[in-house]
Amino acid sequence: MRAAYSLQVNQAWHAVPEAAARATLLQVLRNDLQLNGPKYGCGLGECGACTVWVDGVAARACVIPAHGVARRSITTLEGLPALHGQAGTLHPVQQAFVDAQAAQCGYCLNGMVMMAAALLARNPNPSEADVRKELSGNLCRCGTHLEIIRAVLLAADRMRKVPA
Template identity: 55%
Template sequence: MSKPFTLTVNGREYDLDVPPTMPLLDVLRNHLGLKGSRYGCGLEQCGACMVLIDGSAEYSCSREVGTLGGRSITTVEGLGSAEALHPLQQAFLEEQAGQCGYCLSGILIAAKAFLDRNPDPTRAEVAAALDANLCRCGSHPRILRAVLKAAAALRHEVV
């Protein structure tokens, strides 16, 4: 049984009438049209579905939407726009840090949460922070470089 409620996503309030047990990922993709977060495993194992919930990177594939009233959700679409990319998005483009790209939205979200906590990380710290994201394709070294580059840009250092 569903009961109408409001969900705040990317700074915008949405009135929803969906079952409270519906996974957040399904609401984002199928009800709000936000396709950036991906379904990978459905078991909190791959990180493709990660979103920020009150600034913390969390899996959306198994998170019941009814538990999120009053919380702020940010998807990869909320990081920046085509006209004003977030420094992470810009660095990923510059470093060509994607192969197929399926995992990148989750990695960008995890990296954002991590850099908010640690603005001057080492390469090893970045690698550890992204460990919950399953992708280890051929571009993984470029992903690590992109996060370090974004960290420097966020600190207003010349890269």
């Protein structure tokens, strides 16, 4: 396998094969790196199921050419706990989603968690309106938005109580 370029994903470098040289970031993450956190939803960057972080900023992996982020840091749902110093456990946002029973089918949750964690990294004390605005571009067809908002506020509260 000859590498076209390398990607830094979840704090590790991965060679991207030449066959995937023109693929989207989502395709490389799922097909070549076998990461199942980001989901394929709409393929247009509209639903949020494919949300990852690129250099700490939430981005839609389905519309990003993978070669365009070759020198940047990419974080998927799988790498989120390690960024919070909790490798091997759930990130506080992930745990809050479990505790608040924010999942039904779970398809949207990976993107919701990534967006929520990005919000809390920027704003550790969001209002309900802040959470609603941040997650407004992520679609949930099961109707668990109230539980999701409750989960994000729960995570924010828990994260504020943990000493830095």
